[in-house]
Amino acid sequence: MIAVAVVGFGYGAAADNDFTGGDAESAKAQELLEQHFPQQQGDTLTLAIKAESGIDDPAVRQKIEKIIADLAASSITGPVISPYQDKNLVTEDRRIARTTIPLSDKTADKAEVKPLVDMVKGASDDSVTLGLGGYMAEKAETPPQGSAESVGILAAAVILFIAFGSLVAMGLPIVTAILAIVGGLALMKLVGHVVPGPDFTVIFGAMIGLGVGIDYALFIVTRYKDSLQDGDAPESATVAAITTAGRAVLFAGTTVVIALLGLVVMGQRLMTGVAVATSVIVLVTMIAAVTLLPAFLGFIGYKINSLRLPRRTSRRYQPGSAPTQPRRTLAERWAGVVQRKPLVAAALAGAVLLLLAAPMLSMRLSQPDASVQPRDRSSYISYEILSEGFGPGYGAPLIFATRVDSTYADLRPVVDAVSMTEGIASATPPRVSEDGHAVTFTAFPTTGYQDEATANLVHRLRDTVLPNAPGGQQVLVGGPNAATIDLADETGSRLPLMIAVVIAISMVLLIALVRSVTIALQAAVMNLLSIGAAYGVIVAVVQWGWLGPTLGFPTAMPVTTWVPMMMFPVLFGLSMDYQVFLTARVREEYERTGDTRTAVARGLARTAKVITAAAAIMFAVFTTSLLGPDIAVKQGGLGMAVAVLIDATIVRMILVPAVMELCGKTNWWMPGRRTPKPTPAAQASTEEARV
CATH class of the missing domain: 3.30.70.1320 (Multidrug efflux transporter AcrB pore domain like)
Incomplete structure (x- = not known):
């Protein structure tokens, strides 16, 4: 990792923020302008x-x-x-x-x-x-991310210390994750020479890598401690941790990587770069968890519980004393409550998730511009002055371009038709290129960059005005505003395909791990509900403005185009992580007892603490993005924090036990395989647990 860091940070590729290109009409217009009006290009x-x-x-x-x-x-x-x-x-x-x-x-x-x-x-x-x-002025004014990641690491350390009660156990996941992130970011910069990505990839990648890196190490360290407590030697405990939790980490990490690579389906060059770069970081954290962390455990041994947090210890069983009945944990008792009324619990949880997801139906996509920047920024002051003096559409110009056969081509009828269109404030006279093979003119809308009316105007010009104007059939509508609208339309049309691909591949992996089609289907539906709820909260906060200023959003604005398509694979992969760790433990208990109710209760009890700690770490890491200056990264961090919170509470603590109770033995259905019958010992264990 050190070697990769030296090479990567020394010779890595620079960020590429050019979202233009492709088959969109704005991309074709930009290509035409660059070819025939090169002197007008540039920032x-x-x-x-x-x-x-x-x-x-x-x-x-x-x-x-x-x-x-x-x-x-x-x-x-x-x-x-x-x-x-x-x-x-x-x-x-x-x-x-x-x-x-x-x-x-x-x-x-x-x-x-x-x-x-x-x-x-x-x-x-x-x-x-x-x-x-201007774009470069906005970038120049945007301060660096600052101490947001440091705050996330500090919050994770506090959560780990509370969960483990030991400074040594707390430090292992953090050290492993930090080293993995350093190596992952360096490798990401090297990969950027082949697949470039935008500048927000580093922030987003570090945020995701920190979350999953600490979580993966947390799962393994927890299993290691459990094995030591059961009497295993350190080496045997390490082997047990890697062959159980480590195996789950490999499946979970692979799911996240495949989910992220689902962004390739979007067909957008820079989002492909984001997918590859973040996948590289997750891959490195996953490898570090099953290689570097076991090496650290080899040094630590029995000292994993050193420098403990003072706490009252429970009385342990001593040989020769009367056996005591172990107390049921809070999570196990809670699972019993849900399992007694599974239909009511599932209906209420589903209703809450659907209610939270409802705002998603009105989601609008766009890219941030000067109008959504903090009010003390020079770029916003410029926008405000220009909007007052020259109209809100001055910052959202539409650039028209077309090829012509000679310098005498008359484009005035097209300019007149555009000028008379409702929603157009003014249009400039047409200008012919020096080579005489292209003509361009600019029109200014009466509405601003972020207004829905501006997007409707672009569609109306393309669909109705230009085709009906003499000579307007070959005229292209371009410019930054049109490019943003095209990107939003393309994202909205391709997003369902990406969702389908990610769900299909993730289900195949989960079926291979838990050997159950039913559980894989349950996971897919529950993950969709939690992600939909996160989308709804994003729309309510960002687009509707509910608590927006409190959370660091200066004004109501559309959701940034790349946020929902980036959120889905990350959240689906992370939700599958929790599903894997929970159902893998439930599967172990089922194979031991043969009873679904007991298996779910015990599986939830054994994983509730670690999943809660993991979700709390993720929530802390993602919410620290709200401390940073980047509006789009804030949106993504808020959405993922909400999704993790919902997934770890409503989904894992209510929906999972309720739905598994309703499905009964159907949970373990697999084509071509008979459901195994419990052994007499397992039946006795189950009856004892019920009593």
């Missing part, structure tokens, strides 16, 4: 200016001209046109103005743009308000 910044006394006030004008001169003098910017030179850049009342600053260096990064943003913010005062917008 730009937009300076927005607002002066209540007017920009022609001598003192205000002096400040504006100075900031424009300073921006133009930067080594990464091109020539800047002053609003005093072009009346189209100023509103009629002369209070608001704008100008575009081209970035001459196409490789300019956010570190080079940040001084420009700070300079503009520092130039604002009571007489004039300035804001610098």
Whole structure:
């Protein structure tokens, strides 16, 4: 891992945030523009200016001209046109103005743009308000993730210490997970040379790797401690832990990897990169859990319980003393309560999940822009000024492009048809490329980037307006706004296919592990319910604005396009993790007792503590994303935290025992195999447990 880290962090690939490309109409328009209008391509910044006394006030004008001169003098910017030179850049009342600053260096990064943003913010005062917008300005203003991961590790340490009661036992899962994440992130950067991914992949990958890495090590360490308590020697306990919990970890990790690779079905280049990168991290954490962790256990031995938390110990059985009846745990007693009224419990739990999932039906997808940034950001100030002076659609331009046979091609009828369309504020005259083989013009909607009306307008232009306009049949609608709409449409159409593929493959793996078709079907349905509930909570918080500001979302906004398609495979895989650990233990108890009710109660009792601890760690790790600055990552972290909480409580503690009680021996149905009958010893054990 150390060797991979040195190579990966030293020679890894840079992030790729270009979501364009593919067969979408906006992608074809962008390709046409890059081919025939290369001089117009490249990143730009937009300076927005607002002066209540007017920009022609001598003192205000002096400040504006100075900031424009300073921006133009930067080594990464091109020539800047002053609003005093072009009346189209100023509103009629002369209070608001704008100008575009081209970035001459196409490789300019956010570190080079940040001084420009700070300079503009520092130039604002009571007489004039300035804001610098644009994609690179947004990136430059977004602070690093900061201490969010550290908070997650600290929370995990506290939970592990409470669960294990030992600093040594607490430290093993954390050390294993951290080393695995370092190696996984480095390997991910190397893989990026072949399959590039966007910059949020590192944050998301670290968050997922930390959660599953600690959980996988937690399951193995718990089984190791149980074996020691049963009288095994350290080496035998390690073997027992790896052949039981370790086997389950391999199945669970493989399920998560396969679920993540289901993103490839989406057919989007960068999401394929996200799928491969996060799969690599999960794969490394899984391997570390069954190789590095056993090596650590070899050093620790009986010292696994060293540096213990002071707690009252229960009285143990001594040879020669009268045997005492072991107390039933809280989880086992709870399972008995659910099993006495299984139909009522299943109906209530299902109703709660469906109620939580209901908002999902109104989910809208988009990409974050300046309008959803924190209110103190320069990019938001720029958006607010431009929306006030030039309309909310100024930040959501639609760029039209088409091929023509000569420089005399007349596209004015198309421009007129677009201009007269309801929802269009204005359109620019058509411009012909230097080679005479392409024409482009821009139209500005009356609604903003995130408004549903803007998406409807794009569809109406493509489906009705352009086909009916003379010469409009071959005109393409592109630009960042149209690209976002195309990405959302493509995601919505392909998401069901990805869900079907992930469910099918995961069910095959679960059937192979627990040897039951019924349990695999139960797991698939329950996982869909918990993920649907998480989707519903995301919509209520992010899109409807319920508790949004409290949780760090500045305003109501559509759900980020990649969040639901990234959440599903991760959550389905993690839910399968808990299902694997629970049903594997239930299966062991069933084979020992031959009674489903007893097996479920005992299996739940033996796994409740570790699953609760694992879910608490996942919840803590995912919720720490709310401390970070990235709006989209916050959405994903919130959704996954809610899903893990629901899965570990409503699903595992209510639905699973209730549904398994209702199914009875059908739980163990497998085509071509007869359900095994319990042995006399197993029957006696079952009757004793019931008493």
